[in-house]
Amino acid sequence: MRKTLNTKLLAQHFEFNPMPHLMLDNAKSIARMYSIMENCISVLSDLRTRKSYIYNGAVANLLGLSADQTEITSIWEDELLNKVHPEDLEKKYRLEFDFFQLLNTIDVADRTDYQVITKLRIKKKDGKYAFVQHRLIYVASSEDGSIWLALCLYNLIFDHPEFEIPQGVILNNRTGKIIKDNENRFGTLLSLREKEVLQLIKHGRRSKEIADKLSLSINTVNRHRQNIFRKLNVTNAMEACKVAENTGL
Structure with a gap:
């Protein structure tokens, strides 16, 4: 899953305005401030240059990481x-792909209203697992709409019975609405007919063969293909x- 996500992220075009370094410097300041204020691990990733800037708060010591x-x-x-x-890592990648x-379906100006929240088990330096809340926010896009700067925050979860973190959700920060959770993220993405068409594509069937198999017109099959893509x-x-x-799927 990570390989697929990596390909999609890095295949963007990243057309830029004349001074992208100013936005990057601001994002670095934000990432650093999070690590200080929340004692978390803050990771700012520049997808265009394929670099990341890591700011380790106090929780890094618990996990055996350098400060x-x-x-x-x-x-x-x-x-x-x-x-x-490993199970949590795969869950994380799948939700981030979604x-x-x-x-990529919403206005660029609205992207910072959304974030991913995932509950992860991360091994501490004593070999035991600690529960950590991971948040992903895309904080900047390039002029062509490519998703450019990603901010990941890793916070230790409070050990209290009333403090619960969802296993994995996409959340709209502005409305408080949960867009998708990790249980139903892909179940309804494609229609039943689209799944049938995709299954036949997977088995090497051409559009004419799919049309004959499903008793559809070739134009309908081609429309399903485009919807799937x-x-x-x-x-x-x-x-x-x-x-x-x-x-x-």
Whole structure:
């Protein structure tokens, strides 16, 4: 799933205004402030240059991570991600893929109204797991609408019976509405007919063969194909099949 998400994120065009460094500097200041105020691990990723800036608050020591500010040549903070329980990591990537798909359907100005919240088990330096809340917010886009700067925040979850974190949700911060949760994220993305068409595409059937098999016109089949590509944010049948398999469709 990460490979598919990585491909989609980095395949964007990233057309820029003359002074993108000003927005980057502001985003760095925000990321640093979060790490100080919330004692969290704050990771700002620049998808265009494929770099990340990591600001480790006090929780980093609990997880056996250095307290130093670091810059890495990757959009993935693997020193931390390698400590996440494998089941939770896959859940995280799947929900973030869905988040990327969602943001490409809404106005660029509204993107910062949304975030992903995921509950993760992360291994501490004593070898035991701690529950951590992970938040993902895309804080800036380039002029062509490419999603550019991503902010990830890792906070220790309070050990209190009344303090609950959802397993995984996409949330609208402005309205408080949960857009999708980790249980139903892809179940209704495609219609039953679109799933049938995609299944036949996966088995190598051409549009004429699919039309004959499902008793449809070839124009209807082609319309279903285009709807599938649009909903999955892909450009060809091979990529559609890969995304569908990785997301459990």
